[in-house]
């Protein structure tokens with residue numbers, strides 16, 4: 001599990017640790033880790049041309065100390081001071097002692113640089129890059145240098161993952177002590193490049209429950225339902241799918257395809273696309289409806305391709321977990337969802353989330369973390385917000401928000417959401433909690449898309465059929 005903590009928590013842990021260490025020792029740990037990581041990326045330090053962008057805070061201090069270490073190993077290091085009279089005094093002194101120079105012209109040194117260390121702002125920065133930093137950041141990005149963000153790319157919001165102005169696009173980020181939510185969540189995540197965590201001894205001082213977490217293969221392997229010798233199809237769970245319409249029969253087929261790969265023992269389909277479903281997947285149990293007469297299920301999925309057809313409330317009246325997606329989300333009444341005793345999982349994309357929250361799609365996309373938490377609270381339900389970094393939140397901030405790390409932009413294709421809802425519903429039926437079902441489904445779905453795409457456009461059907469490979473991946 002990759003875990004992230006908000007700034008307030010990181011700072012509190014830092015204070016505890018600093019109190020036990022000699023003056024400046026923590027910053028030296030950070031700088032040493034940063035210098036070692038960047039030396040590794042450079043390959044050859046001796047003779048390399050390095051530019052340190054240093055702002056007025058400790059983030060600039062880290063960058064200057066690391067620049068000093070690289071200068072001592074033979075790199076030619078220049079500093080661009082964004083606030084010359086407020087640069088970190090000890091960091092700057094160490095930098096100059098080591099042979100670093102303050103650049104006369106930032107653009108000259110940036111044009112010739114092999115490596116840029118971005119120490120403009122770290123966890124103390126807010127509101128995007130200030131106007132004087134913008135052209136410098138652009139010149140760094142426009143150069144041929146490898147741009148490494150110190151702690152986080154300057155200009156992003158560490159806690160929310162928002163980008164409130166311009167930010168520096170890094171090739172890699174070296175972060176200290178703990179991940180911050182913005183390093184995992186888009187749009188900020190898109191600025192980080194590969195993220196490396198430097199251990200500065202913070203872990204024992206951090207609380208056990210983080211703010212965000214991202215599953216990894218081993219976590220998913222533990223959560224996946226595996227049949228035992230005692231299992232029969234009913235014990236493994238039956239998932240019911242209420243989807244599709246005369247106009248959108250394909251949504252039913254794709255949701256069933258996802259469900260068949262999710263580990264439930266059987267898939268029941270209820271709706272007008274039964275012939276299409278059976279033609280593709282003869283193993284499906286089909287009926288024309290209504291859902292209440294379809295037979296026992298351990299979880300329902302309702303919504304994909306339903307069009308205007310009613311029936312969502314009927315499904316929500318069942319006392320088993322229900323996943324609501326797509327057309328099922330339209331006009332969904334928070335009171336109905338809140339009154340349910342069994343778990344509910346809502347799976348909107350940004351546009352659907354925007355409609356439920358009464359804001360614009362752009363607002364949801366720019367503040368994904370806030371939006372998913374708000375929706376979960378409003379509906380008293382688990383919410384999976386689809387997108388470039390899919391998020392899964394429980395209501396009441398009870399548990400860390402899960403951030404899916406396996407997404408790929410190829411997934412932005414018609415029908416891929418239908419596959420995801422079937423898959424997540426199947427995991428619900430197999431007994432996973434709504435949060436686990438949503439986040440495990442998103443993880444497998446992303447992995448599967450990588451198999452299916454393999455560098456080229458994919459189809460939703462191929463995502464469904466590649467799910468088998470995704471399962472094998474996480475066990476391998």
Ligand SMILES: NC(=O)C1=CN([C@@H]2O[C@H](COP(=O)(O)OP(=O)(O)OC[C@H]3O[C@@H](n4cnc5c(N)ncnc54)[C@H](OP(=O)(O)O)[C@@H]3O)[C@@H](O)[C@H]2O)[C@@H](O)CC1
Pocket residue numbers: 014018026027030031055056057058059060062120121122123124125126127128129130133150151152155176200
């Ligand atoms: N605590 C520790 O022991 C350790 C901390 N560590 C390091 O310290 C970093 C945090 O340092 P920090 O708290 O000094 O804040 P930091 O991110 O450098 O920037 C704040 C400064 O920038 C300014 N500013 C604000 N917004 C701005 C903007 N948009 N554009 C431009 N400037 C802006 C603001 O100044 P202002 O002009 O508002 O007075 C303020 O002075 C952390 O990320 C990590 O790298 C590690 O060494 C581990 C040990």
Ligand SMILES: [K+]
Pocket residue numbers: 059118119120121122149150151152153154
């Ligand atoms: K930075």
